[in-house]
Amino acid sequence: ATTTDYLALDLGAESGRGMLGRFDGERIALEEVHRFPNQPVKLLDTLHWDLPRLFDDMKAAIRKAATLSPGATLDGIGVDTWGVDFGLIGRGDTLLGNPVHYRDARTDGMMDAAFAAVSRERIYEVTGLQFLPFNTIFQLLALRRAKSPLLDVAETLLMMPDLFGWLLTGRRAGERTDASTTQLLDPRTGAWSDELCKALDLPRAILPGLIDPGTELGPLLPSIAEEAGLSRPVAVIAPGTHDTASAVAAVPASSSSSSAPPDWCYLSSGTWSLLGVEVSQPVINAETMRYNLTNEGGVAGTTRLLKNIMGLWLVQESRRTWARAGREMSYEELTARAQVAPPFSALVDPDDSSFLSHGDMPSRLAAYCKRTNQVLPSDEGAIVRCCLESLALKYRWTIERLEGILGTTIRTIHVVGGGSKNALLCQFTADACGRPVHAGPVEATAIGNILMQAIGRGKLGSIRDLRAVVARSFPAVVFEPRDTAAWDDAAGRFAALVK
Ligand code: ADP
Ligand code: LRH
Numbered sequence: 001a002t003t004t005d006y007l008a009l010d011l012g013a014e015s016g017r018g019m020l021g022r023f024d025g026e027r028i029a030l031e032e033v034h035r036f037p038n039q040p041v042k043l044l045d046t047l048h049w050d051l052p053r054l055f056d057d058m059k060a061a062i063r064k065a066a067t068l069s070p071g072a073t074l075d076g077i078g079v080d081t082w083g084v085d086f087g088l089i090g091r092g093d094t095l096l097g098n099p100v101h102y103r104d105a106r107t108d109g110m111m112d113a114a115f116a117a118v119s120r121e122r123i124y125e126v127t128g129l130q131f132l133p134f135n136t137i138f139q140l141l142a143l144r145r146a147k148s149p150l151l152d153v154a155e156t157l158l159m160m161p162d163l164f165g166w167l168l169t170g171r172r173a174g175e176r177t178d179a180s181t182t183q184l185l186d187p188r189t190g191a192w193s194d195e196l197c198k199a200l201d202l203p204r205a206i207l208p209g210l211i212d213p214g215t216e217l218g219p220l221l222p223s224i225a226e227e228a229g230l231s232r233p234v235a236v237i238a239p240g241t242h243d244t245a246s247a248v249a250a251v252p253a254s255s256s257s258s259s260a261p262p263d264w265c266y267l268s269s270g271t272w273s274l275l276g277v278e279v280s281q282p283v284i285n286a287e288t289m290r291y292n293l294t295n296e297g298g299v300a301g302t303t304r305l306l307k308n309i310m311g312l313w314l315v316q317e318s319r320r321t322w323a324r325a326g327r328e329m330s331y332e333e334l335t336a337r338a339q340v341a342p343p344f345s346a347l348v349d350p351d352d353s354s355f356l357s358h359g360d361m362p363s364r365l366a367a368y369c370k371r372t373n374q375v376l377p378s379d380e381g382a383i384v385r386c387c388l389e390s391l392a393l394k395y396r397w398t399i400e401r402l403e404g405i406l407g408t409t410i411r412t413i414h415v416v417g418g419g420s421k422n423a424l425l426c427q428f429t430a431d432a433c434g435r436p437v438h439a440g441p442v443e444a445t446a447i448g449n450i451l452m453q454a455i456g457r458g459k460l461g462s463i464r465d466l467r468a469v470v471a472r473s474f475p476a477v478v479f480e481p482r483d484t485a486a487w488d489d490a491a492g493r494f495a496a497l498v499k
Contacts, residue, residue, distance in 0.1 A: 004075040004459050007065045008449035009058050009164070010243065011038055011081040013271040014316065014418060016054060018061025019443060020068060021450035023459060027473040028450065030443060033068060034061035040101040040358075047104040047358070049085065049160070051095075055167055062220075062228040072231040076453035077220060078239040079164045080246045080445060082271075083181030083296075084136050087163040088154040088206070089172065096150045099160060102134035103357055106146070110138035113145065118199040121289070126193050128284040128295035129183040132308060133356070136182035140202045157206045161241035168236045169218035174208035175238040177245035180297030187282040187295050187303065213240040213299045214456035239452035240299040244274045244306075246448030249299045250441065251414045252471035255464045264412040265399060266306075267429070268444065269419025271313050273350075273391060275398050276306020277406060291401045299452055300463045305406075307398045310350040312419050314387040317361035322380060329380065335424050337381030338388055344490050345382055346374040348390045349497045372497060388425045392432035393487070393494040399433055413437045414476070416444030423479075430479040432487045441474035 008019045018034040036057040040047045058079075066072045088096040100106065111133055114123070120131070129135065136159075143151055158166055159178040166172050179185050179192075184207065186193045197204035211217075219225075219233040240246045247268040255262075259280045268274040282295040282303050296304045319334060329337075346369045348355075354364050362383055369376040369386075376386060399410055413435050415426060420439040430437040441447055447470060454460040460469065 004454065004457065005065075005069045005073075006076040006078065006450040006453045007033075007062060007074055008239070008446035009061060009077065009079045010446045010449060011054065011079075011160070012243065012445070013038060013082060013313075016057055017446065018058070018065060019446035019450070020065045021447065023450070023454050023469070025459070026469070028447065028469055029473075030447065031068065033064040040103070043098070046106065047101040049099040049101055051087070051098050055164065058164065059224060059227060062224065062230070066228045066230045072229055074230065074234045075457055076235050076237045077168065078237050078449045078453045079161045079168070080239055080241045080243045080449050081160045081164070083159075083178055083242045083244070084132075084134055084139070085160045086136060086139070086157050087160065088150050089156045089158060089166070090153045091155060093170070096154055099163070100139065102139070105357065106142040107133045107138045110141045110145070114138060114141055114200055118196065123183065123196065124289045125284060126186055126196060127183045128187050128282045128288070129181070130292045130294035130308060133353075137184050137196065137200070137202070141200055144201055151203055154203065154206045156208055158208060159241070161238070162208065165217045165236060165238060165241075168220055168224060170221060171218045172208055173211045173217060173238070175215070175241040176210050176212055177240040177242040177297040177299065179210055181242055187297065211238055213238060213245070213452050216456060235457070237453040237456040239449040242296065243445045244268050244296065245298050245304065246452065247274075247416050247445040248278060248304055248448070249452060249463060249466060250444040250448035250470050251416055252438070252441070252467055252474065252476060253412070253414055255467055261406045261408045263409060264414055265402065265410045267395060267413055267415045268417050269311065269415050269425075270417040271311055271316060273309035273311035273395070273419065274306050275309060275395055276304055277402055277410070279303050279305045279406070283405065287405050293402070293405070299448075302463070305402070309391065309394050309398065310355050311391070314350060314355060314361060314365070314391070315384055317358065318365070318380075318383055318387070321360045321362055327380070331422070334380060334384045335422055337379075338384035339424050341377070341379070341381035341385040343385070343486065344389060344493075346376040346386050347393065347490065347494050347497060348386060349499070350387070350390050350394050388422070388428055389490065390494070391425065392428035393491055395429055396432045396487070396491055397495065397498060411435060415439045416441060418442060426477075426479045427482070430481040431483045432491070434481045434484045436481065437479040438476040439479065440476045441470065447474075
């Protein structure tokens with residue numbers, strides 16, 4: 001079979017990357033062509049995306065991919081980023097301002113403001129989405145309440161991957177998986193919710209027409225192709241543009257053939273830990289609402305029933321705090337220190353709202369421990385150990401709830417993303433949950449992005465085939481549960497912390 005080449009432009013919070021994927025019909029070979037920082041920028045008091053900088057890095061990635069690809073050509077380019085954030089476009093293709101980052105404080109108080117107009121229950125019933133203060137619905141409400149002039153002149157709202165897609169092709173469209181993170185989409189009808197837009201006075205007319213993952217957005221703009229040194233036109237294809245949708249697509253498990261939920265769960269482990277099960281239909285009921293589980297759109301019409309867990313953000317922000325104080329340490333070093341720190345000295349609920357924003361994380365962890373009558377040792381190893389143990393315990397808590405709700409047994413945990421490189425966390429997860437962890441691939445998001453492009457190009461048939469390619473190309477590292485008894489005690493202590 002001929003080999004086809006695809007470029008994934010994957011913007012994570014830890015870093016952005018351009019990954020070139022060579023697919024020979026059986027396996028995929030992955031090469032990192034460009035990695036770049038993705039740091040938000042504060043302008044006045046608002047945290048923004050560094051959009052022009054990022055777009056320039058994306059173009060650099062395309063240029064490098066063109067140099068590496070035989071014949072200076074590519075078979076596709078696809079963009080994915082995190083969910084919920086968006087940009088606004090006005091008349092004559094004017095980008096209205098620099099998009100705002102979801103960790104900005106503008107959404108403070110907006111959930112309650114929304115619930116005054118339409119009940120929490122009704123929003124959940126319509127969307128099936130977990131309540132996170134930064135969901136697009138609450139960001140838009142913040143703009144409305146601030147009487148933002150942008151809403152008066154906006155023609156189109158595009159989610160971030162769609163916005164980059166527009167900058168690459170000139171075409172405006174909303175890809176479904178990322179649209180599903182807005183909390184304005186009804187997963188049962190697949191349409192924007194007129195009811196919620198009306199109730200909250202949000203401009204329904206600016207929400208874009210929707211496309212499915214795998215759809216070709218259009219050819220790369222000639223000026224960009226020329227700048228990149230590409231020898232012929234390249235198709236820009238929308239993958240599952242929500243990074244988590246692409247990551248879940250690339251989990252090397254067997255897709256279930258029936259409508260019964262599978263006996264494995266995924267844990268997309270990066271800045272966030274997204275833990276859930278792939279189901280064939282949204283699961284929206286009092287229990288899923290109580291545990292704040294979400295129904296987000298997956299590729300091929302699947303639903304990702306999952307929970308957002310604050311994730312390695314806790315470690316990232318701690319590391320940044322220490323680096324600012326002159327104590328720079330690699331993840332390897334921090335993990336090695338955590339390994340020799342005493343177990344279970346203090347536990348936190350990773351999802352406490354005090355951990356969400358940027359800033360001094362060790363102080364916030366210590367404050368949480370003080371509030372809950374625990375003492376957090378001040379050394380870095382103990383703090384990282386506290387974060388990793390607490391994450392593993394939240395994974396267990398979540399798996400137990402998912403099993404109860406679905407009436408299934410989860411036998412295997414597939415961990416993908418940068419967190420799958422953390423062997424200590426993988427072992428903690430296996431031990432805390434009493435189930436084997438299959439770790440890898442690290443770059444699942446980029447792989448899912450690339451292989452969804454291959455599906456779009458007709459080079460691969462189905463998600464089942466996609467997963468078989470991933471399993472063949474990236475053998476998983478297995479962590480068997482060992483030391484489970486100690487974790488049962490800790491789980492009791494932990495459960496008391498979760499509200
Ligand atoms: P995102 O997609 O959100 O940018 P990634 O999937 O790239 O995140 O994961 C980044 C995280 O992976 C880091 O915050 C870090 O905790 C973890 N990580 C990366 N490399 C290592 C490593 N060598 N050892 C331990 N953890 C690592
Ligand atoms: C992970 C992620 C997650 C969203 C969050 C904002 O990168 O996309 O699925 O909830 O970022």
